[in-house]
Amino acid sequence: MRLVIADDSVLLREGLVRLLEEEGHQVVAAVGDADTLLDAVAEHTPDAAVVDVRMPPTHTDEGLRAALRVRADHPAVAVLVLSQYVERRYAAELLSGSSGGVGYLLKDRVSEVGEFLDALERVRAGGAAFDPEVVRRLLARSAHVDPLAALTPRERDVLERMAQGLTNTSIAERLHVSVSAVEKHVNAIFDKLGIAHTTGYSRRVLAVLRYLGS
Incomplete structure (x- = not known):
């Protein structure tokens, strides 16, 4: 498949590019910020985008908000969020606002390369791939969420x-x-x-x- 990778860590980004290309996929763009991700998706219209949550300039939720933009503007492009963090509000929107073609995995819990590749294939095919821990955290906070909790x-x-x-x-x-x-x-x-x-x-x-x- 044709892929766009977005992660501000150069080492992880290049590692993903090498891994995916060795598996026979084509990485058409590898970028380090959300704005460039949106530009790359618009230019290349890939099959899927692998996106980190925290990217420049504030390193909070730019990547996840960009992922939602990709899903809204390019519904044929699958999105797999790969991050260390669960950003609850946007993750819930991603989970509830799409019938398929989305996924959210935690980097520290991906124990095997095959697990990641299987999730990517499943998302590309229109399915979903959500880490159980992501779902658990969303459900745990869904009933009593302080609307101001996200504010600095x-x-x-x-x-x-x-x-x-x-x-x-x-x-x-x-x-x-x-x-x-x-x-x-x-x-x-x-x-x-x-x-x-x-x-x-x-x-x-x-x-x-x-x-x-x-």
């Missing part, structure tokens, strides 16, 4: 001041940071709380309501 301490500080009715400029003055830094935190808050642009609704107000409700 600084993002919580910004959200608290948003709830006080302060503008970004006032928040920047209170926290002794730049206005642009506050804007980045606000956008991160919207993203982590899953508040998308919706006509007729203020994202700022919705974020404050989430904060008060928590």
Whole structure:
């Protein structure tokens, strides 16, 4: 199959390329960040993409969000997430938002090369391949999830001041940071709380309501 590999670790990325090519697959692109992954998928339209969760610039969830973009924009491209981490919110979206062609494996729990290759083949064929530990963690947190748990301490500080009715400029003055830094935190808050642009609704107000409700 034709593959795109996305992992910020050069050693792991090159190791995957060598392994997959030795198995007869064609790696059309091997990249180290989410934006380049999206470009590579758009350019090559591979059969599948193998994606890490944490990649530049923030090393939090860029890879997994890019995987969801790939599934949305290129539904014929299968996606296998291969990571050390379970990013719960986006992993749940990946698990529930697709009828097949997706997988999520934990690097430390892949004990055999054949296991990884079998999972990749299964995902490419339209099936699913989820590590039981990934599913267990999602189910364990699904009932009582703190909506603010994903926020950093600084993002919580910004959200608290948003709830006080302060503008970004006032928040920047209170926290002794730049206005642009506050804007980045606000956008991160919207993203982590899953508040998308919706006509007729203020994202700022919705974020404050989430904060008060928590």
